Amino acid sequence: MKTYINILFTFLIFISFSCTDLVDGEDGNINIDPDSPTQTGYQSVLTTTGVGQIILQNGETARLAGIFGGTHTGTARQYGGYNEYSITTGDFDAIWDDLFIHSYRNARLTEELATDVGISGITIGIAQVHQALALGSGTSLYGDIPFDELADIDIENPDFENQVDVYAKIQLLLDDAIENLEAGGGRPATGSDIYFNGEPMEWIEVAYTLKARFYIHTGEYANAYAAAQNGISSATNNMSAPYGSALEASNLNWQLWENETQGDDIIISDFIVSFVAPSNSVSPNFANYRGNAKTNETARFNYLFSTNDNGFQPNPADGAFGGQTTPSPIVTYEENLLILAEAGFRSEGFNTGLSHLNDFRAFMDAGGYLWDDANPDNIQYDAYTAADFAAGGMENQDGLSADDALLREILEERYITLFTQIEIFNDVRRTLNETNVRVNVQPNTGSELPQRFIYAQSEIDRNENIPRPLPNLFDATPVNQ
Numbered sequence: 008m009k010t011y012i013n014i015l016f017t018f019l020i021f022i023s024f025s026c027t028d029l030v031d032g033e034d035g036n037i038n039i040d041p042d043s044p045t046q047t048g049y050q051s052v053l054t055t056t057g058v059g060q061i062i063l064q065n066g067e068t069a070r071l072a073g074i075f076g077g078t079h080t081g082t083a084r085q086y087g088g089y090n091e092y093s094i095t096t097g098d099f100d101a102i103w104d105d106l107f108i109h110s111y112r113n114a115r116l117t118e119e120l121a122t123d124v125g126i127s128g129i130t131i132g133i134a135q136v137h138q139a140l141a142l143g144s145g146t147s148l149y150g151d152i153p154f155d156e157l158a159d160i161d162i163e164n165p166d167f168e169n170q171v172d173v174y175a176k177i178q179l180l181l182d183d184a185i186e187n188l189e190a191g192g193g194r195p196a197t198g199s200d201i202y203f204n205g206e207p208m209e210w211i212e213v214a215y216t217l218k219a220r221f222y223i224h225t226g227e228y229a230n231a232y233a234a235a236q237n238g239i240s241s242a243t244n245n246m247s248a249p250y251g252s253a254l255e256a257s258n259l260n261w262q263l264w265e266n267e268t269q270g271d272d273i274i275i276s277d278f279i280v281s282f283v284a285p286s287n288s289v290s291p292n293f294a295n296y297r298g299n300a301k302t303n304e305t306a307r308f309n310y311l312f313s314t315n316d317n318g319f320q321p322n323p324a325d326g327a328f329g330g331q332t333t334p335s336p337i338v339t340y341e342e343n344l345l346i347l348a349e350a351g352f353r354s355e356g357f358n359t360g361l362s363h364l365n366d367f368r369a370f371m372d373a374g375g376y377l378w379d380d381a382n383p384d385n386i387q388y389d390a391y392t393a394a395d396f397a398a399g400g401m402e403n404q405d406g407l408s409a410d411d412a413l414l415r416e417i418l419e420e421r422y423i424t425l426f427t428q429i430e431i432f433n434d435v436r437r438t439l440n441e442t443n444v445r446v447n448v449q450p451n452t453g454s455e456l457p458q459r460f461i462y463a464q465s466e467i468d469r470n471e472n473i474p475r476p477l478p479n480l481f482d483a484t485p486v487n488q
Contacts, residue, residue: 049120049130050199056117056137057201059109061248063141065259065335068102069429070273072148075457076432077448078279078422082317083272091452092480096464103463107157110141115158121193128193129207133200135184136214139177140338143221146173147433148460150484151474164472170485174225181214181221188214202246212239213246213338219346220338224433225486231350238343242376247334257331260427264320274318278448282423283308297419299401303387310377311426321427341367341376341424348417352410357393360413365390367420376424391416407443415444422446436487458483 073079074089081090088094114137121130146152154173156165168176188207195205203209216238222231239245250258254266263273277291283304284290298304313322336342344367352360368388374381375388395401396412403412418438425431436458438445450456457480467473 049117050196052113052120053117053195053199054201056113059113060137063105063110063144064337065248068105069427072429072432076435078276078426078431080274080276082274086273092457096461096467099460099463100465103466106141106145111138114138114141126193128187128190129205130193130195132184132187133210135180136210139180139217143177144429146170147224150459164470166472167474174221177221178218181218185211185214201249209244212244216338216343223346223350228350228353231346232354235343235346235350239340242340245340246338247336249334250332252331258333258335260321261331271317275312275320280312280319301389303385305385306377306381336428344370345421345424352414357410357413364417411443418444418446455481457481
């Protein structure tokens, strides 16, 4: 693991920032620098942590996960190569840093600096939720990663731990975070927490939804269902990335599609568009349309997508990426509702899963996560009944078992709802062997779908404890074997 830390100091929600590397000097001592964490208040580093989390969850990591998960299509330059699974260890250097330095390490520093000055409670809990989110994302993508020794910057070669063990330790970390958040006291200064301004209840709900998310990853569905019942309770409590109006502070997807590439080298896949495109005239494959007598996906199609000469793009005008300041989802109420549906079905049975799916549909029927002025005539998500999933029913025209038809519907809904998030790639791999129900993502080339991110060249070069032999792109991580 690198022995330096990049700290992105952010003011006014990352309107401007500066980066400083702290490296060991020739005498073995850390160089003194005015931006050193030892000289910076924990509340400034908490802000930095929030920004690092945005970059990890909504930046290049999520785009690459989208290409591997079938929602994005690379067409030129580096994205064209990624689309053909032509990718090297060096391509992962920057996103490895996004995970372990800009997100995790800054969150750990927040905890350390706060502890050094006697702060406990809420600030510590927030920092721990950030750590868990970063490491949970990391182990889901890379498999085995460092954990116990990662927190100690003096350990140059931290041990990599088995993915299953890492997930278990993340659950304990979230338990500690919840305990600290519930203890009260130690609230950070106004504005330093860019997500909830230090409100503990919102962070507690996020922590429970993350527990449920990571139990879903490991197939512990009863635990996921229990955790999600304490998770995010309304869309107003979503953990969403805030953005500003300055160019460098803008929505990261807006920056990519509107300011950098204009969709010239990466577009949205025909596959995901076809699920919600409401007519032959706009759909790449209208046979995939999910609409029926109880469902009208027109508003969601308009919210998510637009087109130009290059192909389908995220809607940059008034929808999912509606301008520079549109927040991006990280951990949300809609995800929690769908965890309840899937985990409830898998652990409690058909009726529980259907009930929670209908809770989600009621949320969407009232507008859900769509924009406020969506045409209500284009929104319809009526409640399903058991008969709709019986053989020959509205949601089971191909004669599956009712259980399989319901699970297929839930997984499709997750695929669309979690668009632009890492979770889509996690779902694709997790359900790969459930051939009757999985979202039928096909390889872009060859016969295999990617199974992981590969370790960064920078880590291979520096850490003698990196797993050997090095896993390749198509080697399943332990929880997906």
